[in-house]
Amino acid sequence: MKFQIPIGPQHPALKEPIGLRVMVEGEIIRDADLRLGYNHRGIEKLAEQKTWIQNIYLTERICGICSHSHTTCYVQGVEKLMELQVPRRGLYIRTLVSELERVHSHLLWLGVAGHEAGFDSFFMYTWRDREIVMDILETITGNRVHYGINTIGGVRRDLDELQVKKILDSLDILRKRSEYYKNLGTTEPSFVARLAGVGYLSKEDAIALCAVGPTLRASGVPRDVRKDDPYAVYDEIPFEVCTADTCDVLGRTVVRIKELFQSYNMIEFMLKNLPEGPIAVRAPRRAKPNEVVSRYEAPRGENIHYIKSNGTDKPERLKVRAPTLGNYAATIKMLKNGFIADVPLIFAAIDPCICCAERAVALVDARTGEEKVVPMLALKQLSQKIYGLNARKREVEWPL
């Protein structure tokens, strides 16, 4: 006897809208199906109507957690289109912010993993320590979430001695706290028992299904854009690609904790070797007709932006491939033959950012399975027809 259980698009276990249909046999998942498109915002189309500079702030708003990843990926591409040579100090500050962002994203993920595993004190501790990074980011960029530090040709704000000292002091606290989280796994058996063996993804499957980021590295594949195709100043900074070979949620946790320490070392290295000089060069308003693919290792995995210019001050096309989209196929594989109680944990383990990955919408008829293209007006009329049949009473008075 098989049942199909719909999880989402609105569900307490999910933080963002995504439709997940799982076919269960008892409480074992036999098949799963993902339905996307509930969070589509038309950002790629909007980008075609905005200038190169305006698009920095638009791409920043693709995602809240990895806002710097999207701008850096976009700005790198545009700099390649405009043939700009970014000053080294600018690149160092840009990389510094991206590593700080990685620290805050991984601490956030650790908290979420703790929460999904039923270990809420861990969630609160990691999120409290994440505030330290958020404060650093606020001091050096002027905002906690949307840093807005990138501009075409460099960065917008410089670092001073006082800020460098403050970051180095905060790093000590973060290192000490992360050391505690690192040892927590060896001392707290219930947390490990909850994570081990959940969401198995073998090395072959991870490669075949094009998994990215910590999900791929937890399956024992040492692939990292920072190492394989170094951008910015990653070829000068010493660091290791962290992997784990347990291929489960525990491995993904281990990879992220290891990456935290790598990021601390990189931040310290960058602050101690910060070159002197200007932080930005002046960018032209137009770019020659050309196309470029920009890659960036976001905290969640490889982020790809494709940009096409046509000689005007606006891009002709901007295509965003967010890391979460690369991990969806692997998630289906991980869910299969798992328990239904593990769905939130497995799903959270890829660190899904739904709004990052929503780049297209397909309208499929639920009965016939037929795909169609519908103009916005027709869609509006359809919704008015459906909800008109089930109208809500307005201005009802409280009967008591």
Added chain:
Amino acid sequence: MRIGVFIPELVRHLFKKPATVDYPFIKQELPPGFRGSPYLKPETCIVCRACERDCPAEAIEIISINEAEKRFKMIIHNDRCIHCAQCVDSCPTDAMNMDTKFEISDYDRHNLKMEWEYVRAVIKPKSAEPKS
């Protein structure tokens, strides 16, 4: 296997100050570069419209009131503003600035509008250098 290893950490936190701040009563100090809302210093604005052109949210509007007197009006729609401070970077004469206010919510979006009426300033813009 040991059970309850997390407990000493929990007990230690019983005697610590809370990590949160009693916000509406105690206000935290903002960092100096905090990006609040943009405002205009009308005496230095040369109406080059760089801010209007670069604003990603199209929140800045400059309208001409009297061509002969060179009177202009700048409206900043703070309900649309995304606080990116690109206008500050684009301004060649430092007429645009950011304040550090963040408690700016209102029940009506039209109350957030800010307006300045001024005569165009005659200042030579600085040479074309990128602003840091």
